[in-house]
Amino acid sequence: MRILTALIMMAATCAFAQTNPPTFIRGGMSMQFNTKTQTDSSGKPKLGVTDNYQVNVNVCNSTIFRGGISATPLVMGGMLNSVQQPSSLNFDMHCDVVNPANPAQTKEVGRIYGIVPIDQNGVYRFDDGTLQIAINQIGAAHDFTAKFKGLAAGKPPVKALGLMDTVHKAVMDVSKQVNGKTVTVQVKKYDLMKFQNFVLAGGPVQIYQDVTVNGEMIYDYDRGAWYFKDLTISYMDNGRQLADRISGSILWVEKPDRKTTGLGEYDFDVRVNEPAPGEASVFAGAADEAAFFTSDATIPCLTGTMKYKDVLRGDATIASNVTIDLSGNKLTKQQAMCLCKLLVFSAIVPMNSD
Numbered sequence: 001m002r003i004l005t006a007l008i009m010m011a012a013t014c015a016f017a018q019t020n021p022p023t024f025i026r027g028g029m030s031m032q033f034n035t036k037t038q039t040d041s042s043g044k045p046k047l048g049v050t051d052n053y054q055v056n057v058n059v060c061n062s063t064i065f066r067g068g069i070s071a072t073p074l075v076m077g078g079m080l081n082s083v084q085q086p087s088s089l090n091f092d093m094h095c096d097v098v099n100p101a102n103p104a105q106t107k108e109v110g111r112i113y114g115i116v117p118i119d120q121n122g123v124y125r126f127d128d129g130t131l132q133i134a135i136n137q138i139g140a141a142h143d144f145t146a147k148f149k150g151l152a153a154g155k156p157p158v159k160a161l162g163l164m165d166t167v168h169k170a171v172m173d174v175s176k177q178v179n180g181k182t183v184t185v186q187v188k189k190y191d192l193m194k195f196q197n198f199v200l201a202g203g204p205v206q207i208y209q210d211v212t213v214n215g216e217m218i219y220d221y222d223r224g225a226w227y228f229k230d231l232t233i234s235y236m237d238n239g240r241q242l243a244d245r246i247s248g249s250i251l252w253v254e255k256p257d258r259k260t261t262g263l264g265e266y267d268f269d270v271r272v273n274e275p276a277p278g279e280a281s282v283f284a285g286a287a288d289e290a291a292f293f294t295s296d297a298t299i300p301c302l303t304g305t306m307k308y309k310d311v312l313r314g315d316a317t318i319a320s321n322v323t324i325d326l327s328g329n330k331l332t333k334q335q336a337m338c339l340c341k342l343l344v345f346s347a348i349v350p351m352n353s354d
Helices: 279-283 289-293 333-345
Strands: 023-033 051-059 063-072 075-077 082-085 087-099 102-118 123-125 132-135 144-147 149-153 172-178 181-187 190-200 211-220 225-237 240-254 263-272 301-313 316-329
Touching: 023 333, 051 333, 063 102, 063 333, 172 225, 172 240, 172 289, 181 211, 181 289, 190 333, 211 333, 240 289, 263 333, 316 333
Parallel strands: none
Antiparallel strands: 023 051, 023 316, 051 063, 063 087, 075 082, 087 102, 102 123, 102 132, 123 149, 132 144, 149 190, 172 181, 190 211, 211 225, 225 240, 240 263, 263 301, 301 316
């Protein structure tokens, strides 16, 4: 399963203007899954071994994020099967601001750095960690620091009572609008990321404010797809409390010759404030399940692909190179930045683990 990269990231108004400048998330990642190749005799990762992610992403010719994220796995063992190594993420990334008058000119202004502890239930405990954006004072721009906060509950690595216990017990219906019709898929076998007052730190420039995320990202094993359920992103705008609703899907598509080429891709149709169905939808004919994964360029959305060239060992992916080419339709720069922080960075492990 390719479950959530990361910390990507939406602080904008709910009104969308046709005159918004083009928005996008472009760049690449390289990944080394050392925990699959450096194991002990029982198949568990050796202590101290990490999976490593290198990221270089341009958001709207506004900011370039570049650097590394390492993931330390939970290792249990001993007579009592106790924790021998706790799990965590460690970020060390540089933030470059792009000159809008000359996109080839960039200037480093700060870093994203710190550790996110992950408990035995797979909960990312940002409140207990040190992950933050720290920006230097340069010219007229003031320095500031913003911290990531809250909880993001993912797939538990060991069986334990807690937040994720009911994941496989209830069938879920997920819906979205396709050409005025409501199309619903039923999800039976899944894992999810559950966000609870998860704060995406603002920056690297002050137009990008702190954003609070609540709701769920669901991974459907049967279809190889991510969905969004009751996911909202809240923020302040000119003294007003606003919220964007996130819906849609991210579909994993493998090439027919993947076993020899390692090729596959995520196809994005991530929607922002998708309109409710109108009266005409009552009289529309039924749409089949394939329509669920149809993009609609008439509404605010993030579309495009993340293309993977994986190195496979049997059915396991031990390394990847990824090309990111995502375009925002009627999205603001703030919304594109937020989606980047949420999907590319914060969910980097769930979206890229088998």
